[in-house]
Amino acid sequence: MTRNGEISQFRILLIAIYCMVTGCFAFDVFVPGLPEISKELGINQGQTQWLISAMSLGTTVTLLICGTLADAYGRRKVLFGFLGLMLIASAAVCFPQPYSSFIMWRFVQGVGCGVTFVMGFTLIADVCDRQKRPIYISYLSASLTLFLALAPIFGGYMIHYWGWRSTFVFVFVMTAVALGVVYFCLPETLKASHKANWSQLLRSYRQMILSKEFLGLGLTPGLMIGASVGYLSLASHYLIRDFGLSEISYGWYQSIFMFIQGGLSVMLGSIIRNHGVEKVLRFSVFCGFISSFLFMVATWFFPTVLWVQTVCMVFFTICINSSIVTHVDKGLSLFPSALGTASALQGALRGFVIAFAVQIGGWMVMGAPISALGNFVFAMGALVLVVYFALTRKVINSPQN
Structure with missing residues (x-):
């Protein structure tokens, strides 16, 4: 492989890692602030759990359709589109609002966020050969675990000094940066597109x-x-x-x-x-x-x-x-x-x-x-x-x- 090819692979790895890190922070950076959220919004422990459940359900929706969409329309377009949806939802959850709309936007945020976990591994599979692929995937997995661990530490400090809403503002900024990185720095890695066969997908799922x-x-x-x-x-x-x-x-x-x-x-x-x-x-x-x-x-x-x-x-x-x-x-x-x-x-x-x-x-x-x-x-x-x-x-x- 040429030097330029290795640099291109490494650049795509860094982009994939950053997108996945953004998803990690969206999921659990706010968790140390759940008692404060419960107190400020006047909701009980069971209701605060919907902040996690709604996002998990949104991610589930994306996992079911994202792969087929990416095969049909390209990795870059799908990643950019879902990150755009995540950016809108991330902005919405930063503002005071009724509990029900807060949960709705967390669900939408989850739909957008789900693409970061799917496309990260897909991008590596596209550009790496069989010898290099396991190494780069291990880097992705290690990064995923590391930043899922670091997110609540960052969240704890932000909540302690600036309140729980600061964690959602931070995720909005991270998502905006991810969107810019994908638009300006990520090339299309799909070599050949395939027509989306939704009926075949449904038969396989069944x-x-x-x-x-x-x-x-x-x-x-x-x-x-x-x-x-x-x-x-x-x-x-x-x-x-x-x-x-x-x-x-x-x-x-x-x-x-x-x-x-x-x-x-x-x-x-x-x-x-x-x-x-x-x-x-x-x-x-x-x-x-x-x-x-x-x-x-x-x-x-x-x-x-x-x-x-x-x-x-x-x-x-x-x-x-x-x-x-x-x-x-x-x-x-x-x-x-x-x-x-x-x-x-x-x-x-x-x-x-x-x-x-x-x-x-x-x-x-x-x-x-x-x-x-x-x-x-x-x-x-x-x-x-x-x-x-x-x-x-x-x-x-x-x-x-």
């Missing part, structure tokens, strides 16, 4: 949804991520109100979990090579259930001992990362001739389940003591076990899949 194994493999990581996201967003109310943490301290607390996931991501490849996908997958299911049970017990019997609860959730977080990688791998292996469609539908399933789980968590803990948060996490862990025995046990125990 076939996959009717596969109980595929459905189960998509539901499980969604339930576990939903439990974690629900915990982190709901815990902000308890830790800031009852344990006396500041927004800055809570931002650092939330980041611990993301850094742990990032560290495990580095090691997970060698763990899977040594022990196999099936063993790691079973570990994630059963240890996830056990750690969720221990967390529930900790909130019942040690409601004021934060470190005990945190240790239990750290173990649960380890199981989450194992679950995502192994369940995705098994799910894609069921439809090897339609990997792009299967990947999009799996992502959409995860997004929908995360939104559902986060909202269920909000309803369960509304005005209740911290033990209700333990009940929520355990309920998600128990559902994971039910899905395993009802839908996925056979395919998980079949190494040939």
